[in-house]
Each structure stands twice: as structure tokens, then as C-alpha cells.
Amino acid sequence: QQKVQQSPESLTVSEGAMASLNCTFSDGTSDNFRWYRQHSGKGLEMLVSIFSDGEKEEGRFTAHLNRASLHVSLHIREPQPSDSAVYLCAVRNMGYKLTFGTGTSLLVDP
Amino acid sequence: GGIITQTPKFLIGQEGQKLTLKCQQNFNHDTMYWYRQDSGKGLRLIYYSITENDLQKGDLSEGYDASREKKSSFSLTVTSAQKNEMAVFLCASSMPGRSSYEQYFGPGTRLTVL
Numbered sequence: 001q002q003k004v005q006q007s008p009e010s011l012t013v014s015e016g017a018m019a020s021l022n023c024t025f026s027d028g029t030s031d032n033f034r035w036y037r038q039h040s041g042k043g044l045e046m047l048v049s050i051f052s053d054g055e056k057e058e059g060r061f062t063a064h065l066n067r068a069s070l071h072v073s074l075h076i077r078e079p080q081p082s083d084s085a086v087y088l089c090a091v092r093n094m095g096y097k098l099t100f101g102t103g104t105s106l107l108v109d110p
Numbered sequence: 111g112g113i114i115t116q117t118p119k120f121l122i123g124q125e126g127q128k129l130t131l132k133c134q135q136n137f138n139h140d141t142m143y144w145y146r147q148d149s150g151k152g153l154r155l156i157y158y159s160i161t162e163n164d165l166q167k168g169d170l171s172e173g174y175d176a177s178r179e180k181k182s183s184f185s186l187t188v189t190s191a192q193k194n195e196m197a198v199f200l201c202a203s204s205m206p207g208r209s210s211y212e213q214y215f216g217p218g219t220r221l222t223v224l
Binding site for chain 1: 166202216
């Protein structure tokens with residue numbers, strides 16, 4: 001069964017400094033890896049979806065996937081206070097099912 | 111664009127009570143999902159429905175029933191609420207297809223059991 005772990009549990013960065021979040025998974029045969037953001041009291045918003053090893057950029061959000069290392073990361077360029085939220089990594093298995101990590105709580109200080 | 115509506119936003123129940131949560135989507139998506147989110151445990155899939163009239167168990171289906179009344183709506187029933195239970199239930203929908211498995215999420219229903 002796929003296991004997904006995220007680190008760090010919480011992260012504080014200054015506005016404008018790069019924020020880097022990590023996610024490791026146990027089964028590298030999954031075909032899709034995603035990063036979601038969840039503001040307090042809100043639903044999930046998908047930021048980046050990546051299928052192949054390498055890099056995928058969506059605006060200020062860049063995901064790096066390395067299946068051999070069982071690792072996918074998210075880098076947020078020039079973070080703003082409005083980016084303060086919980087960031088969730090998810091791995092797709094068997095079509096419809098997503099396995100989620102427990103999240104990284106990001107605080108961006110103005 | 112579309113939207114997913116979940117009702118109620120907050121649900122307070124008593125131990126042993128049967129509680130129903132509702133979800134509506136106007137994306138015209140085929141597939142709908144119910145997830146449970148507990149603090150420190152991420153999201154876990156309870157039930158999903160690939161198309162209207164379909165129902166599939168997720169990893170956490172025990173203690174729950176689900177019903178796909180029509181394409182746009184998907185309900186979840188907590189069959190017997192557990193004392194001190196607190197969680198957020200998130201509904202999502204998606205359209206099949208490799209690049210379109212993106213799941214759109216509702217804002218959630220927060221459950222508290224007294």
C-alpha cells in the first residue's frame with residue numbers, strides 16, 4: 001500500500017524567499033504526483049500535477065519528481081503572505097485513488 | 111467554471127446518531143469522492159462513485175454509507191457517530207482521462223460529536 005510522508009511538518013519563510021517542501025512515497029510505479037494547497041477552512045486547490053521525472057512549473061510553483069529516489073518536491077518562488085496555508089502532496093494509484101501525505105503548514109512572514 | 115457545494119458547513123451530533131452529509135457539483139463530472147481529513151493524518155478516501163449508480167468503497171468505508179442520487183449529487187451517511195469524534199469531510203469530483211483526473215474539492219463539512 002502506498003505511503004506518503006511530507007517534511008517538514010511546518011515551515012516559516014520570509015516574504016520573497018524561496019520555500020521548499022518535500023514528499024517521499026513508497027511505491028514509484030504510481031503515474032501521477034500532485035501538490036495541493038489548503039487555506040484554513042477551505043477546500044483543496046491543485047497547484048501542480050506531474051507525470052514524468054524532472055520539473056514542472058505552474059506560475060510560481062515548481063514540482064521536481066525523482067522516481068528513483070521516491071521523492072517529489074515543491075518550490076514556491078517569491079512566496080507571499082497569502083501563500084500561508086497547508087500544502088498536501090498526493091500520489092495517484094490505480095486510476096481514481098489518491099494517497100495523501102499529512103501536510104506541511106507554511107507560514108510566510110511579511 | 112463550476113462549484114462544489116457541501117451542506118451543512120458545520121454538523122454537531124450526539125453519540126450513536128446517524129448523520130448525513132450532502133454534496134452537489136455543477137461541473138457535470140462523472141466521478142465523485144468523499145474523503146475524511148483528520149488533524150495530522152492527511153485525507154483518507156471513504157467512498158467514491160465512478161458514474162451515476164456506481165458506488166466503490168475506499169480505504170475507510172467502515173462506519174459509513176454513501177448514495178449517488180444523481181450525477182450531480184453524492185451523499186455520505188455516518189451510520190453511528192462516535193463520541194468525541196472531530197473531523198472534516200471533503201467532497202470532490204473529477205472527469206476521467208489521463209490529464210483530467212484533477213479532483214476539484216468542496217469547502218468541507220466539519221463534524222463534531224458530543
